[in-house]
Amino acid sequence: MFAVLLLSLTILSPSFDFRGSQHNQERDQEKDAFPNTSSRNEDHHAPLEIVVSMSETDFQSFQRMANEVADSQHVEINLRNLEPDTYKRVLDTKFSVGESGDIILLDSAEVQYHAKKGHLYPLNGTTLSKSLGETVVGLREMTEWNGYQWGMPFDFDPYVIAARSSFLDEAGLAALPENKEQWIKLVQQAAQDRTDLIRINLNDLHAVSAWLNQFEPGMAPDKIKKAQTSSQTEAYQQVTQLLDQIQPHITGESINPTLSALNNQTDAPMVVTLLSRLLSGNQGRAGDQGSMERIALSMLEPLGSRSLVIAAGSLEAEEGSRWIEGMTSSSVQSKWYQEANYLPAKQQELDLESQKLITKYDTTDIKSWFPAESSPSLMTESLIQTAAFQKKVQQLLAGEITANQYVKSIIALQSESK
Numbered sequence: 001m002f003a004v005l006l007l008s009l010t011i012l013s014p015s016f017d018f019r020g021s022q023h024n025q026e027r028d029q030e031k032d033a034f035p036n037t038s039s040r041n042e043d044h045h046a047p048l049e050i051v052v053s054m055s056e057t058d059f060q061s062f063q064r065m066a067n068e069v070a071d072s073q074h075v076e077i078n079l080r081n082l083e084p085d086t087y088k089r090v091l092d093t094k095f096s097v098g099e100s101g102d103i104i105l106l107d108s109a110e111v112q113y114h115a116k117k118g119h120l121y122p123l124n125g126t127t128l129s130k131s132l133g134e135t136v137v138g139l140r141e142m143t144e145w146n147g148y149q150w151g152m153p154f155d156f157d158p159y160v161i162a163a164r165s166s167f168l169d170e171a172g173l174a175a176l177p178e179n180k181e182q183w184i185k186l187v188q189q190a191a192q193d194r195t196d197l198i199r200i201n202l203n204d205l206h207a208v209s210a211w212l213n214q215f216e217p218g219m220a221p222d223k224i225k226k227a228q229t230s231s232q233t234e235a236y237q238q239v240t241q242l243l244d245q246i247q248p249h250i251t252g253e254s255i256n257p258t259l260s261a262l263n264n265q266t267d268a269p270m271v272v273t274l275l276s277r278l279l280s281g282n283q284g285r286a287g288d289q290g291s292m293e294r295i296a297l298s299m300l301e302p303l304g305s306r307s308l309v310i311a312a313g314s315l316e317a318e319e320g321s322r323w324i325e326g327m328t329s330s331s332v333q334s335k336w337y338q339e340a341n342y343l344p345a346k347q348q349e350l351d352l353e354s355q356k357l358i359t360k361y362d363t364t365d366i367k368s369w370f371p372a373e374s375s376p377s378l379m380t381e382s383l384i385q386t387a388a389f390q391k392k393v394q395q396l397l398a399g400e401i402t403a404n405q406y407v408k409s410i411i412a413l414q415s416e417s418k
Contacts, residue, residue: 047076049101053087069326098313108142108305115150121310122148126321138370151307153345158303159210165294167269196268197249199257210300240403276341296362
């Protein structure tokens with residue numbers, strides 16, 4: 001009888017707890033960072049703890065929308081906007097002990113990592129299962145692991161190269177440069193105009209890598225391979241020569257630049273920047289010709305994406321999924337893009353806004369956000385972001401080393417890291 005009773009209890013026990021192995025151990029502990037979580041039980045719905053890290057300007061818009069969605073979904077929320085250092089500490093330490101809150105706006109490239117660690121709640125069994133299929137495939141792939149979906153894509157922000165269309169016209173180009181000869185024409189035109197050619201944030205390795213990798217076969221640290229470059233192939237020889245010609249005409253900055261809406265002849269006519277940064281600096285340009293300057297625009301890799309995730313230790317997964325569903329609805333996605341300039345993660349809204357960008361800017365490839373030859377999920381993993389690599393990139397663009405010296409130093413650093 002004892003054996004039968006034991007077998008019965010085993011059969012009735014749940015085989016998988018979506019709330020994570022830490023749930024029962026941690027739910028009664030004192031939670032300093034998020035005190036409301038300590039008083040929760042199955043019969044009482046405490047406010048959802050939602051954690052983000054963004055600029056104060058973006059947070060004001062996000063907070064207003066978050067509260068509106070909470071009211072419409074009949075859930076109560078506590079919204080926290082953390083400084084980057086505090087936010088990182090929450091992800092690094094509190095995630096593992098169940099004190100991270102209920103919902104986190106997380107870099108999509110980090111979703112798989114935290115899913116593998118058991119920090120996240122799978123969304124397949126929630127009310128989000130249907131709306132997940134409406135998101136952009138390239139973004140959704142970043143949040144998949146082991147047959148489950150662990151995050152709801154919320155927005156994304158690609159790097160772009162942009163130029164004043166009048167400058168391209170003066171150089172005899174109909175669009176942004178695609179080969180060595182066209183870049184040389186722009187260098188010559190900048191020299192004639194007595195301005196630098198391009199501005200770029202030297203402290204943003206993503207921005208610099210996105211720009212360097214457009215020069216085939218790729219000049220960012222993650223693309224330089226010893227097997228390809230040890231003999232200095234003809235392709236690399238041509239690229240290093242070109243970069244040495246462009247380098248004296250680069251303006252290094254400490255933030256991502258933008259282009260002035262007015263034709264300021266003293267500024268460099270080209271920038272590498274985030275799309276959101278470019279859009280925020282050129283609000284109200286659509287249909288306004290006259291003194292306003294047209295801008296040519298083309299996407300670069302990589303792109304940054306954010307997803308809303310539910311922590312494994314959350315007792316409010318049902319309420320959390322309802323709130324996330326509201327935050328990723330068509331109306332909120334469109335409003336977020338209009339106010340914060342981050343592209344929507346829902347395919348229908350992205351198609352709509354992409355078409356508007358084609359009308360507003362001199363571009364035809366704006367809808368090709370996700371190149372077929374590479375996956376955005378590899379973006380963070382593939383970039384080598386050590387201080388040593390970043391220093392070499394900065395030295396290259398500052399003219400302290402030649403392009404050939406840069407390639408050799410990257411190869412040497414790669415060999416040392418193996």
